[in-house]
Amino acid sequence: MKKREKKEQLKNSEEGINNDLPEEGIDKEATDQIAVDKEIDSGETVTIPLSEYAAQLEEIDHLNQKADEFSDGWQRERAEFANYRKRMSRNLDAQKINIKIDIIKKYLAVKDDLERALKNMPAALIDEPWIDGIQLINQKLSNLLDGESIQSIPAEGAAFDPEIHEAISHEDNPEVKSGFIIEVVQQGYTIGERVVRPSQVRVAK
Numbered sequence: 001m002k003k004r005e006k007k008e009q010l011k012n013s014e015e016g017i018n019n020d021l022p023e024e025g026i027d028k029e030a031t032d033q034i035a036v037d038k039e040i041d042s043g044e045t046v047t048i049p050l051s052e053y054a055a056q057l058e059e060i061d062h063l064n065q066k067a068d069e070f071s072d073g074w075q076r077e078r079a080e081f082a083n084y085r086k087r088m089s090r091n092l093d094a095q096k097i098n099i100k101i102d103i104i105k106k107y108l109a110v111k112d113d114l115e116r117a118l119k120n121m122p123a124a125l126i127d128e129p130w131i132d133g134i135q136l137i138n139q140k141l142s143n144l145l146d147g148e149s150i151q152s153i154p155a156e157g158a159a160f161d162p163e164i165h166e167a168i169s170h171e172d173n174p175e176v177k178s179g180f181i182i183e184v185v186q187q188g189y190t191i192g193e194r195v196v197r198p199s200q201v202r203v204a205k
Contacts (some may be wrong), residue, residue, distance in 0.1 A: 006147060017117035101196050102152055104189075108197065112186060116140040145189070155181050155199040164188060166198040176204035 020120050114134060125131060159180055160167060168185055176182050181201045188199030 041167065046106060049065045097191065097194065099193070100148065101191065103144070104148060104191070104196060107144065111138065111141045111145075114141070115187070146196055148191070150189050150191055153195075153199045154182045155188065155201055157181060160201065164190070164195055164198055165203075166200045167203045168200050169202045170205040171202055173204040178204055180204050 100147070114137060118131075118134060118138065120129065155165060157176075157180065165181065173182050180203070182204050183202045184199055185202065186199060186200040189196040
C-alpha cells in the first residue's frame with residue numbers, strides 16, 4: 001500500500017512539472033533548470049550540477065591566484081619604492097657634501113695664504129699690533145672649519161699614506177726614517193671619511 005502511494009506521489013510531481021513546460025522544444029538541461037527553480041521557490045535545499053560546481057571552484061582558484069599575483073606585485077613595488085627613496089636620500093646627502101666641500105676649499109685657499117704669511121713673517125714684525133689681527137682671523141677660520149666637521153690630516157712625522165698624503169718630493173734625510181714625512185708643505189683636510197684634499201708633503205726615501 002505504501003509503495004503504491006509513493007509511486008502515485010512521484011507520478012503527480014512529474015505531471016506537475018511537465019504541465020509547467022511548453023509542449024515542444026524541451027531538453028534535459030532546461031528540465032533540470034526548471035526543477036532547480038521549483039526547489040528554490042519551495043524554499044528547499046538547492047542542488048546544482050557537478051560540472052557547474054567544478055566550474056565555480058575553478059573560478060575561485062583563478063581569482064585566488066590573481067589576488068596572490070597582485071599582492072606579490074604590490075609587495076615588490078613597495079620594496080622597490082623604499083629602495084628608491086633610500087637611494088635618493090643617499091644621493092642627496094652626497095650632493096650636499098660635495099657642495100660643502102667646494103665651498104670649504106675656497107676658505108682653505110685663504111687659510112693657506114694666512115698661514116704662509118704668519119710662517120714667513122719677518123722677526124721684526126712679530127710685535128706689531130696688526131699681527132694679532134691676522135692671527136685672530138686665522139683662528140676664526142679654524143673655528144669655522146671645526147664647526148663644519150673639517151679636520152686636519154695628521155702628517156708631520158707620520159708614515160706616508162697615499163690615501164691621505166700627496167708626496168711632492170722624495171728626499172734623502174738621515175734624520176727621518178724612510179717612508180716617513182719630512183715636512184708638510186700644504187695641510188690636508190677631511191670631512192668624515194672623505195678627503196677634502198690630501199696633505200702635500202716631502203717624504204724621506
